[in-house]
Amino acid sequence: MFVSFFPQPKLFFSSAAIWSLAAILFWFFGGQQLGAHLGFPPAAPAAPPILGVPMFWSPPFLWFYIYFAVMLAAFYLFWRFYAPHPWQNWSILVSAFILFSTYINVQIYVALNNWRGPFFDLFQKALTTPASVSAAELYSLFSIYALIGLMFISLFVVTRFVVSHYIFRWRTAMNEFYVQNWPRLRHIEGASQRVQEDTMRFSTTMESLGVAFADSLLTLIAFLPVLDTLSTHITELPLIGPIPHSLVIAALVWSIFGTVLLAVAGIKLPGMEFRNQRVEAAYRKELVYGEDDPNRATPLTLGELFQNVRRTYFRYYFHYAYFNIFRAGFGQADAIFSSVILIPTIAAGKITMGIWQQISTAFGQVSSSFQYLVTAWPTIVELISIYKRLRAFEATLQGEPLPDIDQRYLAGQGVKDTA
Structure with missing residues (x-):
């Protein structure tokens, strides 16, 4: 199920988990500040959040993109030389892309949450104090919401297209692996169904659960500080x-x-x-x-x-x-x-x-x-x-x-x- 698509699965997944944890810890305990020395300073503690999609090309985000690419390149090159695998471009690079898009999707929800505060405060002011808010102010905030929504739609379409190919590549890898060993497997009850149907269902289900788990973890990382501040x-x-x-x-x-x-x-x-x-x-x-x-x-x-x-x-x-x-x-x-x-x-x-x-x-x-x-x-x-x-x-x-x-x-x- 895994050896057909991932190089040395047990070592691969354990090393991926350790490397990811190390990258996350270094990011929070020095990596963010390191960007300031390279021209990508973090946002000031008392600075109001950037509203809308401009936050995604602000210096802190640009530094995160560079940091993510460097960490990914180091992990990929290690496995490229340590245990070459015919499917490692998909199992490593495309898996990383899916995780990255999941992170950006979580940040879109953060951007939307940042937008809700000023919009609904303005909405409340308009209802409680007539003529205190102009229509242009409300339209302006609605335009920010529309751009956030457009970014969400674009990311969703691109990610689902890539994920569809990712799932089929994983199914292809399993199918090729089991077909090569068919003489040893054919006696198992329902072997044909297991190769034809279960490989597809396994790759699809694993991808959906993996993305959901990553989304939950990244959401906690992004929203726990927000929720603690709101407390x-x-x-x-x-x-x-x-x-x-x-x-x-x-x-x-x-x-x-x-x-x-x-x-x-x-x-x-x-x-x-x-x-x-x-x-x-x-x-x-x-x-x-x-x-x-x-x-x-x-x-x-x-x-x-x-x-x-x-x-x-x-x-x-x-x-x-x-x-x-x-x-x-x-x-x-x-x-x-x-x-x-x-x-x-x-x-x-x-x-x-x-x-x-x-x-x-x-x-x-x-x-x-x-x-x-x-x-x-x-x-x-x-x-x-x-x-x-x-x-x-x-x-x-x-x-x-x-x-x-x-x-x-x-x-x-x-x-x-x-x-």
């Missing part, structure tokens, strides 16, 4: 009272609660999704045999196989039903949580409409990032089931025993055990 406007939290870093603590506690709640509620789903795939594969395989052999795919056999399909799916639907109860309930509570904890501050009249908008947006970004497992859990369930199917290939090629469920199939116990 100074909060007088107290309901039932708790005044505490330092109140919004950050509230977002962390709420997100941990939601993650644990849904992880426990959905703990059985990955195995059940895998069983669904197994009984489907057995049913489909018998139908394929019946196309060429009149003695196969008899009504009795097909009826028994479909009964297994029915039994596993109905059991899956039951477990997914109570999982959805918890997921929908938490989603509804999450939609109002940030507003509820702001009620004492709002009642005290301590914040303006612009600050309220900024707090709501920043809290939502941080909270959703902490809740990565909550939002990604259905996709993780699907990925685990795909991984279990492709794991039989990996075990065969590495000379390891097949997973238990595949061994039971080969032993002749068939799909009844999977139900």
Whole structure:
């Protein structure tokens, strides 16, 4: 699954994580200031944020682009010489591009949050004091919003185009790898489907989960300082009272609660999704045999196989039903949580409409990032089931025993055990 596309996957991913962490730490503990010596000074602490897209070509951002390129080049050149791989341009350079575009996308949301403060303060002033705000002032701020939106659309289109090719290249690498080893893999139940379909689903799902994880991490890096700064406007939290870093603590506690709640509620789903795939594969395989052999795919056999399909799916639907109860309930509570904890501050009249908008947006970004497992859990369930199917290939090629469920199939116990 990974060795076909990445050079020495275990070492590659561990080195990528260590190098990324080192680059991030150096950036925050000296790298940003280093840019000042090269003509790219950081923004002054008390300076107001740059509104709109000009922030993306301000000196701090230009220095970040250079810093990112240098770190990427060092990592790429190391692997280029240490362990050359036919797909490393895609697995390293294009992966880095996707991470970079994800970072820029997060910064677009930061730019939008910076815009909300002055716009909604001006909006509030226009409503409370007639004729105090001109239409030109409002149009001017709306034009800034439009340019931010145009940048978001452009980045989205380019990124999705690149990602589509990235996914297909990964699928191509897996397909070529498994086809080369087809004589050793063909005996595994559903081998054709695993090569044709599961490789596509695995690459697509891994990309979406990886980007979502990177987005959550980068969002925390970008918005946690914003949320901590906005915490100074909060007088107290309901039932708790005044505490330092109140919004950050509230977002962390709420997100941990939601993650644990849904992880426990959905703990059985990955195995059940895998069983669904197994009984489907057995049913489909018998139908394929019946196309060429009149003695196969008899009504009795097909009826028994479909009964297994029915039994596993109905059991899956039951477990997914109570999982959805918890997921929908938490989603509804999450939609109002940030507003509820702001009620004492709002009642005290301590914040303006612009600050309220900024707090709501920043809290939502941080909270959703902490809740990565909550939002990604259905996709993780699907990925685990795909991984279990492709794991039989990996075990065969590495000379390891097949997973238990595949061994039971080969032993002749068939799909009844999977139900």
